Amino acid sequence: MHSTESLFPRIQQASDHSFVVFLGEGISRLHHRNVVRLFRLLQLQPNRATRNLHPAFSSLLVSFDPLLTHPNDFRTYLHELVERADSVEISPPRVVEVPVCYDRSLGQDLEFVAHHNGLTVEDVVRYHCSVEYLVYFIGFSPGFPYLGELPDKLHSPRLPSPRLSVPAGSVAIGGGQTGIYSVPSPGGWRIIGRTPMKLFNLDRDPPSVLEMGDLVRFKPITLAEYQKR
């Protein structure tokens, strides 16, 4: 993988059972594509010691069993794949439409986000639905997509302390990011609506409806439509 910055790609041992590969610094679609390529190659050519893959914005953490493959040998394996990741083809993204009910009863922080940005609630909905978001990766909790880029006009600070439980399907804003709590979980982001779509389903293979690299478009639905589903 050739980059104009000689700092990347970089492999760092994160623990005695994991390595992190940095493909760049910060958040960008370019770094994302490099993460996707490496992720695909790690899936196509697995090491028998691999336990988990954790893709993120511009890095990928790989955990492994050091008793099955010695850490030095695992690093060599990773290095070989990193060198070849450039050649991996990325398939064209799927566009997934996610219906969202932006009613105050389902989005407790809708008015906060509006007020914080000097907008009406209708403006918030309009801006939130105006963009095709990239699923950078699924992380934090089952099926939770990290989406970008959120329009500047909607950036809102996280809660001072997280709620103990946020209902599944809650669509939220945290700083400059937006996401969807696919399963109930504690949550510190601002909730602006809820989707009736089941984004995480164990009866499905894969269990997460959204995948890294998908494009998401939000579509507003009424409370009546939400209740019908």
Added chain:
Amino acid sequence: MARFCSLSVLSPGFLSTVQDLGRFHCAHWGISPAGAADPVALRLGNSLLGNAPGATAVEMTLIGGMFRFEADLSIALAGSDFGPTLDDTAIPTWQTLFVRSGQVLRCGPTRSGARCYLCVDGGISVPPVLSSSSTHVLNSLGGIGGRPLVVGDVLACSPHHILPYADPLAVREPALYSLYHSNVIRVTPGVQGDLFSPDTWELFSSSSYVVKEESNRMGLRLSGHSLGYRTTKEMTTEGASLGAVQVPPDGQPIVLFVEHPTTGGYPKIASVISADTHRLGQCRPRDTISFQLVTHEEAFFLLSRQERLLAPDQCLRSTL
């Protein structure tokens, strides 16, 4: 030759869940491995019964439960001393035992560490979710309905033996001492280890930390000397794994544990070595631990040595 048996949950205790050695290959969907908080105890308990190392068992936490066996069965309790009795008679931990249909096992409050595993011949039969029987309590995923055990639950098992084992075994005391006596947790440098000054590192490796009440299977929250760091910008969210010691803005470290979030945005000063993560599973609230920095080579050496110790011919002895 397997037969169908069961055990009934008469009382679940503080927090009892079925666990195996964890659910892997799912982190890219946001699912962390879960599994036994003290996998060494689980493996030893299974070893005492000739089970596969990761056969499913009941993980009991702080206060144990009450179980009635509905068939003759061999079992082993592995982990901390929960003062176990069988029909009100005290029974030992770390030993192969034979129980009869109708007998009741009672485990009370712990007298030592946080967890104890009830292992049974052949393991508990739990339909796997994503190839594992582990319960991920935070995500309500896997195990028995994705939740802790409750009164009235019936756990199925298919033991291989009808009669008591011909050669009942126990775990050797020196092995247990070697595996559990210390409260020093060894670490290797974390991904953001460089963000912390030499003085902060000195503080981190020379002081004690107290395990807070809020600690759970997701993470051990520690209280002690604040670990400050200089940041010019917010860290970009990256992958997170078991044992990472992350430092939020308040400087109080959190050791990521078996149900950790798969990604995180807090700097990681260090990571607990694989040979020591099982001892995190025995930490109770108000216990103190301290950290010691080791090299990656030392970490690997310690893990290999521990693995040799866990071989049955090294750590088990006959009770005959």
